[in-house]
Amino acid sequence: xxxxxxxRWVFLELETSTGLIGLSEATLYLESSAVISELExxxxxxxxxxxxxxxxxxxEWYRDSxxxxxxxxxxxxxxxxxxxxxxxxxxxHGTPIYELLGGAMRNKVKVYANGWYxxxxxxxxxARKAKAVVAKGYKALKFDPFGTxxxxxxxxxxxxxxxxxxxxxxxxxxxxxxLIEGHGRFTPETAVRIAKxxxxxxxxxxxxxxxxxxxxxxxxxxxxxxIPIATGERMLTKYGFAPLIESGAVDxxxxxxxxxxxxxxxKKISAMAEAHYVLVAPHQAEGPLATATCLQLDACIxxxxxxxxxxxxxxxxxxxxxxxxxxxxxxxxxxxNRPGLGVELNMKAVEEHLATKVTDFVLFKQGWENRNMxx
Numbered sequence: 001x002x003x004x005x006x007x008r009w010v011f012l013e014l015e016t017s018t019g020l021i022g023l024s025e026a027t028l029y030l031e032s033s034a035v036i037s038e039l040e041x042x043x044x045x046x047x048x049x050x051x052x053x054x055x056x057x058x059x060e061w062y063r064d065s066x067x068x069x070x071x072x073x074x075x076x077x078x079x080x081x082x083x084x085x086x087x088x089x090x091x092x093h094g095t096p097i098y099e100l101l102g103g104a105m106r107n108k109v110k111v112y113a114n115g116w117y118x119x120x121x122x123x124x125x126x127a128r129k130a131k132a133v134v135a136k137g138y139k140a141l142k143f144d145p146f147g148t149x150x151x152x153x154x155x156x157x158x159x160x161x162x163x164x165x166x167x168x169x170x171x172x173x174x175x176x177x178x179l180i181e182g183h184g185r186f187t188p189e190t191a192v193r194i195a196k197x198x199x200x201x202x203x204x205x206x207x208x209x210x211x212x213x214x215x216x217x218x219x220x221x222x223x224x225x226x227i228p229i230a231t232g233e234r235m236l237t238k239y240g241f242a243p244l245i246e247s248g249a250v251d252x253x254x255x256x257x258x259x260x261x262x263x264x265x266x267k268k269i270s271a272m273a274e275a276h277y278v279l280v281a282p283h284q285a286e287g288p289l290a291t292a293t294c295l296q297l298d299a300c301i302x303x304x305x306x307x308x309x310x311x312x313x314x315x316x317x318x319x320x321x322x323x324x325x326x327x328x329x330x331x332x333x334x335x336x337n338r339p340g341l342g343v344e345l346n347m348k349a350v351e352e353h354l355a356t357k358v359t360d361f362v363l364f365k366q367g368w369e370n371r372n373m374x375x
Contacts, residue, residue, distance in 0.1 A: 001032060002287065003355035004315055006371035008032040009287035011345065012039070014084035016051060020091050022084030023341055025258050025289035028076045030359065038077040051085040052092070055264065058082050062237075069237040075261055082262030083293055083341075090340030097340060098299035101267055108332045109298045110306045112140035112179055114285065115313035119370050123163040127171035139331040140177035140204065140306060143168070148364050152190045162197050169201040177204040177306075180227075183363050184208040184234075188220040195225035205230040205252055219249040230254055233283035237261045241269045245276050252305055256283040258290050263297055270301040279305035288322050292341040295326065299335045307333065320349040 002009040010026040026035045045061040058078060065074050090097045098104050116133045120126045126143070133141050145164035149157050169178055180203045186194065191209035198206075207230040210217040222229045228251035235241050237260060244250055253273050257266045270280045280303050282294045291311060298304050311318065312328060319325060323344045326333050336342035362368060 001355040006361040022088035024083035026080035027286040054085040079262040087340035097296040111309040115310040123167040127167040137330040142179035144181035
C-alpha cells in the first residue's frame with residue numbers, strides 16, 4: 001500500500017511458480033485496506049491456479065462469492081487478480097495485453113486532465129489554472145465546481161459553481177472540451193436546475209449528476225437536459241452496467257477497470273455499450289498501474305472516447321513509482337507496445353512511500369479540492 005495523501009494506492013504482485021510476476025492495482029478509495037484483507041481472505045480462489053485460465057478463475061470466484069457484485073471490495077480484489085493474470089499471459093507470449101484482446105485499433109489516446117484545480121478557491125483561480133492546463137496541450141479538462149453541496153444547494157452555492165464554469169469556459173475558449181463532474185451530489189430537481197444554467201457553456205458532459213444507485217433519477221435528468229450524461233465509475237461488473245446501458249439514460253459510460261471486474265469484464269461492458277451506441281471513457285483516479293491498465297483497454301475497443309488522467313496533477317513522486325513512464329504530449333498518451341501491461345515497478349521508490357496513515361479524503365468535506373497534498 002503506497003501512501004498517496006488523498007487515496008492510498010494498492011499494488012499487487014502475483015508470482016507464478018516459474019518466477020513470472022504479474023502486476024495490477026487494487027486501489028479503492030477509503031477501503032484499500034479492506035481490499036488487501038479480501039485478497040488474503042479469497043486467496044484459495046487463485047493461489048495454485050493456472051493464470052492462463054483467467055476467465056475460469058474470474059467466474060468461479062464470482063460464482064462462489066456470496067455477495068457477488070454487491071461488494072466493491074470483493075470485485076476490486078477480483079479485478080486485481082484478473083489483471084495480474086493478463087500481465088502474466090502477455091509476458092508469456094511476449095505481447096501487450098491488447099493484442100490478446102483483439103488487437104490495437106489506435107496507437108495513442110486522447111486524455112482529459114483532472115486534479116488540475118487543487119488549491120483553486122475563486123472563479124478566477126479556476127480560470128487561471130485552466131489556462132495553464134490548456135497551455136500544456138490538453139484539449140479537454142474536467143472539474144467539480146460544486147464544493148461541499150449535497151442533494152441541493154442555496155442560491156450562493158449554485159451561483160458560485162456557475163461562475164466557475166463560466167470563467168473557465170471564457171479562459172479556455174470554445175475549442176476545448178469542458179467536462180463537468182457532479183460526483184453524484186444532487187437530487188434530480190437540483191441537477192436539472194443546474195444543467196439548465198450551464199448549458200450555454202457547452203459542456204461535453206455532466207458526470208454523475210445524481211447518486212449512482214438511482215437509475216430512475218438519472219433518466220429524469222437525461223430527459224430534461226441537452227448536456228450528454230456520463231456515469232458508471234461506481235458500478236460493478238457487466239451485470240451492474242446492463243440496466244444502465246439499456247436505459248438510454250447515459251451517453252458515455254465510465255467503467256473503472258480496477259474496480260468493476262478487470263480488463264476482460266470491462267471489454268464485455270464496452271461491447272454492451274457499443275451495441276447501444278454508447279461511448280466509453282474509462283474512469284481513472286488512482287495510481288500509475290491503473291493508468292497502464294486503462295491504456296490496454298483503450299487500445300482495443302471500437303467505442304473508446306477519451307481517457308481520464310491525473311498523472312500530471314498528482315503527488316510529485318508518482319512518476320518515480322514506475323521504471324517506464326507514459327508521457328502526455330498534445331493532450332495524448334501513446335499506447336505502450338511492451339509485453340503485458342508494459343510496466344515495471346520501481347520497488348525502491350515504492351518502499352520509500354509506503355502508507356503510514358489512514359486517508360480521510362471525503363468529497364463532502366470542506367476543502368476536499370486541495371486533496372491534502374500540499375501544506
